[in-house]
Amino acid sequence: MVMAVPWVCIGPNVPLWILRAQIVGVLDPEEAYPRRRIDAIDFVVDGFVVSGARLRGVGAAVREGRIGVRVGSTGPHFGAAYSRGPNRHFTFGAYDFQPNDGWRSVVVHEAVHASFDLANERPPNEIDEAAAYLGETVWFRAGGLARSVTAPAAAAAIYGAANEIVARLNLHASRGQRLLRSQVQELIAAINAHPGYSPSQPP
Numbered sequence: 194m195v196m197a198v199p200w201v202c203i204g205p206n207v208p209l210w211i212l213r214a215q216i217v218g219v220l221d222p223e224e225a226y227p228r229r230r231i232d233a234i235d236f237v238v239d240g241f242v243v244s245g246a247r248l249r250g251v252g253a254a255v256r257e258g259r260i261g262v263r264v265g266s267t268g269p270h271f272g273a274a275y276s277r278g279p280n281r282h283f284t285f286g287a288y289d290f291q292p293n294d295g296w297r298s299v300v301v302h303e304a305v306h307a308s309f310d311l312a313n314e315r316p317p318n319e320i321d322e323a324a325a326y327l328g329e330t331v332w333f334r335a336g337g338l339a340r341s342v343t344a345p346a347a348a349a350a351i352y353g354a355a356n357e358i359v360a361r362l363n364l365h366a367s368r369g370q371r372l373l374r375s376q377v378q379e380l381i382a383a384i385n386a387h388p389g390y391s392p393s394q395p396p
């Protein structure tokens with residue numbers, strides 16, 4: 194996803210253990226406030242479960258080294274990426290010394306992808322992305338904070354659609370909802386219109 198926050202790049206020898214600890218701190222925190230934000234994530238999209246329990250599991254996998262962390266190229270469109278498979282890992286476009294909620298929401302987004310991978314689930318691309326954008330949006334709203342996103346139009350359309358769905362369904366406050374594909378179709382359309390995502394072929 195596209196980040197509006199400034200990155201601080203310190204070159205190739207980044208302290209990855211710090212980065213790992215920062216990720217774990219987002220996904221599997223001990224303090225009540227960040228825990229409440231993660232636990233607010235609790236919904237199903239098109240049959241795929243997105244939950245705080247799963248995200249804490251991703252945090253544990255990062256802590257234990259079962260999911261790697263790298264800093265490197267993530268392409269022209271996004272500031273972070275998740276790679277599936279035996280060498281599963283997060284990649285960040287740069288290392289941020291002072292993470293803010295924009296950075297943390299990126300971690301939540303990529304962790305939703307990782308949670309499907311750990312569960313051996315392969316949702317279609319647009320459902321995978323819709324779940325990730327809804328997850329990060331729920332996380333933001335559950336923190337009680339206003340979010341302002343400065344992003345190119347195609348990315349802004351995705352955030353707008355995700356925000357609209359979360360607000361309409363009260364998804365950050367009413368847990369356990371099962372969303373049909375038809376309930377997230379505007380979000381899917383915005384994702385498929387973004388140049389960074391290749392739409393799945395229709396069945």
Ligand SMILES: [Zn+2]
Pocket residue numbers: 194302303306321322325
């Ligand atoms: Zn994504």
